[in-house]
Each structure stands twice: as C-alpha cells, then as structure tokens.
Amino acid sequence: MFFQTLVTGLAIGGIYALMAVGYSLVFSVLNFSNFAYGSIIMLGAYIAYFAMVKLGAPIWIALILSIVGAATLCFLNERLAYSPLRKRRASSLFFMISAMGTAIFLENLVYALIGAHFYSFPEVFTRTNLSFHGVAIGVLDVFAIVFSSVSIYALHMFLQKSRTGIAIRAASYDIQVCSLNGVNNSALIGLVFALAGALAGVSGTFLGMKYIVYPTMGWITNKAYIAAVIGGLGSLPGAVVGGILLGVLETFVSAYVSSVVRDVFSFSLLVLLLLVMPTGLFGRYLEEKV
Amino acid sequence: MLQYVFGVISLGLIYVIATTGLAVFTGFTGLFSLGHAAFFAIGAYTAAILTYFYGWNFYLALLAGAAAGGLVGFLIGYPTLKAKLRTDYFAIATLGFGEAVRVLLENLPITQGARGLPGIRGDTNLPVLLVASAIVIWAAWNLIHSRHGRAAIAIREDFVAAEMMGVDIFMGRLRSLTFSAACAGLAGGLFAHYFCFIQPSMFTAYMSTQMTAAVVAGGMGSISGPVIATLIFIGIPEALRVANIWRLVAYGLLLVLIMAFRPQGLMGYRELSLDLFKGWFRRPGKGGKP
Numbered sequence: 001m002f003f004q005t006l007v008t009g010l011a012i013g014g015i016y017a018l019m020a021v022g023y024s025l026v027f028s029v030l031n032f033s034n035f036a037y038g039s040i041i042m043l044g045a046y047i048a049y050f051a052m053v054k055l056g057a058p059i060w061i062a063l064i065l066s067i068v069g070a071a072t073l074c075f076l077n078e079r080l081a082y083s084p085l086r087k088r089r090a091s092s093l094f095f096m097i098s099a100m101g102t103a104i105f106l107e108n109l110v111y112a113l114i115g116a117h118f119y120s121f122p123e124v125f126t127r128t129n130l131s132f133h134g135v136a137i138g139v140l141d142v143f144a145i146v147f148s149s150v151s152i153y154a155l156h157m158f159l160q161k162s163r164t165g166i167a168i169r170a171a172s173y174d175i176q177v178c179s180l181n182g183v184n185n186s187a188l189i190g191l192v193f194a195l196a197g198a199l200a201g202v203s204g205t206f207l208g209m210k211y212i213v214y215p216t217m218g219w220i221t222n223k224a225y226i227a228a229v230i231g232g233l234g235s236l237p238g239a240v241v242g243g244i245l246l247g248v249l250e251t252f253v254s255a256y257v258s259s260v261v262r263d264v265f266s267f268s269l270l271v272l273l274l275l276v277m278p279t280g281l282f283g284r285y286l287e288e289k290v
Numbered sequence: 291m292l293q294y295v296f297g298v299i300s301l302g303l304i305y306v307i308a309t310t311g312l313a314v315f316t317g318f319t320g321l322f323s324l325g326h327a328a329f330f331a332i333g334a335y336t337a338a339i340l341t342y343f344y345g346w347n348f349y350l351a352l353l354a355g356a357a358a359g360g361l362v363g364f365l366i367g368y369p370t371l372k373a374k375l376r377t378d379y380f381a382i383a384t385l386g387f388g389e390a391v392r393v394l395l396e397n398l399p400i401t402q403g404a405r406g407l408p409g410i411r412g413d414t415n416l417p418v419l420l421v422a423s424a425i426v427i428w429a430a431w432n433l434i435h436s437r438h439g440r441a442a443i444a445i446r447e448d449f450v451a452a453e454m455m456g457v458d459i460f461m462g463r464l465r466s467l468t469f470s471a472a473c474a475g476l477a478g479g480l481f482a483h484y485f486c487f488i489q490p491s492m493f494t495a496y497m498s499t500q501m502t503a504a505v506v507a508g509g510m511g512s513i514s515g516p517v518i519a520t521l522i523f524i525g526i527p528e529a530l531r532v533a534n535i536w537r538l539v540a541y542g543l544l545l546v547l548i549m550a551f552r553p554q555g556l557m558g559y560r561e562l563s564l565d566l567f568k569g570w571f572r573r574p575g576k577g578g579k580p
Binding site: 032033035080081084085090092093094095096097098100101102103104105106107108109111112222225226229260261263264266267268270271274275278 | 320322324369370372373374375377378379381382383385386387389390393397499502506533535536538539541542543544545546549550551553
C-alpha cells in the first residue's frame with residue numbers, strides 16, 4: 001500500500017513538475033504569475049485529442065501538433081495581452097489581471113464553442129499495468145514520467161549551454177541590464193513564452209490521456225502553480241521538486257485521509273508554507289517591487 | 291413586464307452591494323480576492339439557516355449573515371495579510387479558501403449538502419434592497435474618505451513609502467477585507483431570501499469573476515465606477531438575453547482589453563460628479579498608475 005501510493009504520487013508529481021516549470025519559467029523573467037497558463041495546457045490537451053480522433057494521427061504526431069499549437073497560443077497570448085503592458089511598464093498587478101482575463105476568456109470560449117463534453121483519449125497505451133514486486137504502475141505513467149524527465153532535462157541543457165539560454169538566465173536576474181548588453185528583450189520574452197507553451201503541450205497531452213479532456217481541466221494547473229510556489233517561483237529545480245513533493249503528499253492524503261479534503265489540503269499547505277517560508281524551498285527573496 | 295424589470299433591478303442591487311465591498315478591498319488595497327463568492331455563500335447560508343431552521347427575524351438574520359462574512363474575512367485575512375503575501379500568492383490563497391468553503395458546504399449536515407436549502411422565506415424586496423445598498427454605499431464612501439481610506443490609498447500607491455510614513459499596512463488591509471467580506475455576506479443573505487433557494491453550486495467562480503470584472507471595468511479606486519459597471523453587467527445581458535456562457539467570454543476579453551487600453555477603467559480614481567462631465571472629453575493621462 002505504501003509503495004503503491006508512492007509510485008502513484010510520483011506519476012502525478014511528474015506532470016505537476018512539468019507544468020510548474022512552465023509557470024516558473026515565465027515568472028523568472030517577467031516576475032508575474034501567468035494564470036492564463038492553465039488554459040493553454042487545456043487547449044494543448046484539446047489539440048492532441050482532436051488530432052488523434054478527427055485526423056486519426058498517431059500519438060507522436062498528436063504530441064508534436066499539441067506542442068506546436070500550445071507554443072503558438074502561448075506566444076500569441078504574450079504578444080496580444082501582455083506586450084502592451086510591458087511597453088507601458090505596468091505593474092505586475094496589471095499583468096495578473098490580464099492573465100486572469102485570458103484564462104476566463106479561453107476557458108469559456110471552449111465551453112461556448114465546443115461545449116462541456118467530457119472527451120477521453122482513444123486507448124494508446126494498453127491499460128495494463130506493469131507489476132514490480134507487487135507494485136503496479138501503468139504503462140502510460142511510465143511513459144509520462146520518462147517523457148517529462150526528458151523534456152525538463154532538455155530545457156535544462158538548453159538554458160545552461162546555449163547562448164540564448166544564457167540570455168534567458170541573465171534576464172531572470174535583471175532584464176534591463178540584459179537588454180543593455182544587446183539582448184532583444186521582446187524576442188527573448190516571446191521565446192520564453194513559446195518554450196513554456198511547448199511544455200504546456202506536453203503536459204496537456206499527458207493530462208488528457210491520464211484523466212479526461214474538458215474545459216475546466218485547467219483547474220488542475222492551480223495545483224501545479226502551488227507546486228511552483230512551494231519550490232520557490234522562478235526556480236526551475238524548485239518547480240520540479242515542488243511538483244513531485246506535492247504529487248506524492250497529495251496522493252498520500254487521498255489514500256490515508258480522504259480524497260474530499262485533498263484539494264483543501266494542497267491550498268492549506270500553500271498558505272502554511274508561505275507563512276513560515278515566503279520564498280519557497282529554492283526561491284530568491286521575492287518582495288513585490290513598488 | 292414591470293415585474294421582470296424590477297427583478298433585474300433587484301439582482302443588480304444585490305450585486306451592487308457585494309461589488310461595493312470588493313471595490314473597497316481590491317480598488318483601495320490593490321489585492322485581489324478570487325474567493326469572494328465564498329463570503330457571499332457564508333452570508334447566504336448563515337442568514338438562510340437562521341430564518342429557515344430557527345425562525346429568526348429577517349433583518350437580524352441579514353445582520354448575522356454580514357457578521358459571519360466579516361468574521362470569516364477577518365479570520366482568513368489575519369494570517370494571510372500578516373504574512374504580507376504577494377498579490378498573486380494572496381489571490382491563489384483566496385482561491386483555495388473559496389474551494390474549501392464549497393467542500394465544507396457540500397459536506398456539512400446543516401447545509402443539506404449539494405441538495406441545498408429550498409423554500410427559504412422570500413423576504414427580500416425592492417425597498418429593502420434600495421435601503422441596504424444605500425447604506426452600504428454610504429458606509430463605503432465614509433470609510434474611504436476617513437483616515438482609514440487615505441491610509442488604504444497610500445498602501446495601494448506605494449506600500450513601502452506608506453509604511454515609512456507610519457501607516458499600519460496590515461491593519462489597513464485587514465479592515466478593508468473585513469468590511470468587504472461583511473458586504474458580501476449581507477449581499478448573500480439578501481440573495482438567499484430573494485431566490486428562496488440556495489445550493490453550493492450557485493457560489494462559483496462565475497460570481498467572483500463577475501464582481502472582479504465589475505471592479506476592474508468600473509475603475510479601481512472608485513466606488514461609483516464599479517456600481518455603474520455592475521448595473522451595466524447585469525442589465526445589458528438581461529436586455530439582450532445573452533447566454534450565461536458568452537457573458538463570461540466577454541468578461542474575460544473585457545479584462546484583457548481594459549488592461550491593454552484603459553487600465554484606469556470607466557471612472558478610474560474619480561467619482562461620479564458634475565466636474566467629471568466637464569473633463570469628459572479630455573484625454574486621459576498617459577499610462578495608468580497601479
């Protein structure tokens with residue numbers, strides 16, 4: 001029972017981690033919480049679903065389409081909603097309202113156009129479980145964990161080794177000095193959003209396959225946001241640790257206490273943690289700038 | 291027909307009461323609450339349970355509902371505001387609080403769970419609503435023009451400077467939150483006795499979104515702006531008979547557009563007065579202050 005819960009928690013935590021990295025990536029550069037990210041993930045899941053069902057695409061093509069589609073949407077979101085604010089140097093409060101507006105807009109647009117139907121993915125991975133010393137794990141979960149780790153590792157290498165990656169890391173320290181050194185900030189921010197969108201495509205696809213596709217599935221991403229805060233917003237290793245930690249803790253709570261209180265537990269954990277440790281586990285000191 | 295118009299006005303006034311409270315909080319402290327529907331629900335359930343099960347006097351029950359909303363606002367505000375959470379952390383914490391309240395309402399025996407409370411006395415009528423909203427607007431007006439209001443505005447504009455001038459940031463924010471939660475509780479009590487039926491699924495993010503959208507569209511830092519915006523938000527969709535779902539799409543789009551093009555909202559830091567009309571065609575100042 002204990003190990004089974006642990007393994008299930010790790011599988012959920014992997015997807016949380018992937019989404020939390022997307023939140024943290026945008027936060028590290030622009031210093032605001034992109035609440036629209038959840039709806040981008042939701043749209044990524046819809047793209048993958050319709051690619052598979054309507055176009056009959058195999059899972060690989062669907063995943064790539066979802067990555068490209070979500071990256072484009074995330075990029076457009078920045079260009080249309082945030083870049084006018086950026087040019088005006090608006091405070092992060094305005095960014096947050098705009099992000100909330102985008103989330104409400106996209107979510108309800110899907111409701112209005114596609115409807116509140118629940119779609120489940122066609123069975124790609126047989127629902128059989130791999131058994132290992134009495135602990136069962138779904139093939140999908142294994143695949144999700146492996147693919148999440150690969151994506152996060154690829155992103156990490158990109159940020160560490162490439163010139164563009166170095167520019168992004170520099171921007172996360174001080175975006176103005178970064179631009180003084182000849183970095184095109186607008187292009188850089190566009191790229192950051194596209195990267196976050198690509199991660200949204202991956203996590204949306206897996207989330208859709210693991211659960212079900214519906215307009216408010218972006219609600220799950222609130223917990224990814226919590227994971228990012230637990231790890232320290234703006235810190236990518238923190239987001240990974242926070243995601244896995246939250247996934248495991250949550251699964252234990254629903255297994256040993258009650259699944260009704262699971263979400264309440266996550267939010268209380270957030271408030272408690274912020275009271276004792278406002279920067280999260282790996283975060284920098286983040287007082288809001290005036 | 292006349293009855294229908296009165297019905298729309300009544301609903302509008304119920305929302306005016308709640309939105310005025312939120313305008314005092316969000317508009318004058320710059321903090322966002324995504325869980326105001328929860329205070330609304332607490333007021334509605336408290337008042338409804340008192341008249342329904344205990345046969346209390348309607349007005350006493352309304353006051354008890356407002357008091358319950360205010361008390362819970364105080365209890366939630368104390369730890370979260372003490373910790374000086376960032377705007378976005380505070381928003382996600384209130385979102386979690388709203389979820390916790392909904393889970394509680396669905397599982398407590400006295401609220402009869404998801405079935406709700408049918409057959410509440412229909413004591414709310416137009417004169418009661420007019421008097422109540424007049425009192426709330428008068429109280430809000432006095433509050434923001436008092437010493438407390440000036441302190442709250444100072445906190446919103448620049449909380450570091452405000453703190454250096456000796457303004458108690460914590461108390462300023464806590465007072466605003468308690469007042470606004472009490473307003474939401476009062477509106478909830480009126481709501482319950484107007485529709486004669488409440489259930490947990492009535493108090494969703496839709497309600498919080500509508501209030502937030504009205505405050506932002508009406509102009510943060512204004513009382514009359516959000517009041518006008520609320521009446522427009524209730525009136526126009528009713529007149530056009532638009533489906534609920536498209537209203538939410540429009541609210542989302544409206545938030546994004548307002549942030550991009552007119553961040554000061556309809557009234558923006560001003561109140562409805564004759565002077566306003568003289569300057570109606572003057573170009574607004576460049577950019578918006580937070």
